[in-house]
Amino acid sequence: MKKLLPALLLCGAALNPALAQSSRYYGVVDYGNVSYSGPGNYSSPGALSLSGGYNFLTNLDLEAGITLIGNADATVPGPGRVDLSEHIIHAxxxxxxxxxxxxxxxxxxxxxxxxxxxNGLPDDLIYGFGMQVRFDRELSMRVQYESLGSTQLPGGGTADMTRLSLGLAYHF
Incomplete structure (x- = not known):
């Protein structure tokens, strides 16, 4: 037992700097263009996402934020020319x-x-995939493709939204 205690203290001292370098919280800024698919013709507005995340497990993060989508011009059956504007709070x-x-x-x-x-219930499923390149301990860049769900069109109907974006992540 007397030999085990110094060995454990030495291992703890060796692991402590490695744990200190592991940042669990991060913030992300992403920008990209949104594409709509549905009945009619749509412009592709820009979309800015501001997110914060927590490294819950080694290979699992939990992330929440807001996506601000610019105004899109659309020509849809029924109402004709309309403006679409969308903001999405996501987890x-x-x-x-x-x-x-x-x-x-x-x-x-x-x-x-x-x-x-x-309203207490999730409006839509969001999913995506991408790649992240780490430059140093704090800063990394990511590119991603996302399905942002559907938006309600004036006069009825829906249009699906997808986005390709590029962003920076800062690990605290």
Missing amino acids: VAVGKVPLNPQITLFGKAGVGLHDGSI
């Missing part, structure tokens, strides 16, 4: 598969509440 789980210390593939799935209309 997702992010599964990660590291390829090496710098490059990580990820997939995400969760729920989104459209236009902030929080």
Whole structure:
């Protein structure tokens, strides 16, 4: 027992700097274009996402944020020319598969509440996949493709939304 205690203290001292370098919280800013698919013709507005995350397990993050989508012009059956505007509050789980210390593939799935209309039930499923490249301990870049769910069109009907984006993540 007397020999085990110094060995445990030495292991703890060796692991402590490694644990200190592991940041569990992060913030992300993503920007990309949204594509609509549904009845009619649509422009592709820009979309900015601000998110915060927590590294819950080694390969699992929990992330929440808001996506602000710019105004889109649409020509839809019925009402004709309309403006679409959408904001989405989202909460997702992010599964990660590291390829090496710098490059990580990820997939995400969760729920989104459209236009902030929080009614107690999720409005839509959000899912996506991407790749993250880590530059140093704090900063990384990611590119991702996401399905943001559907938006309600004036006059009835829905249009599906997808987004391809590029972003920066800062690990605290």
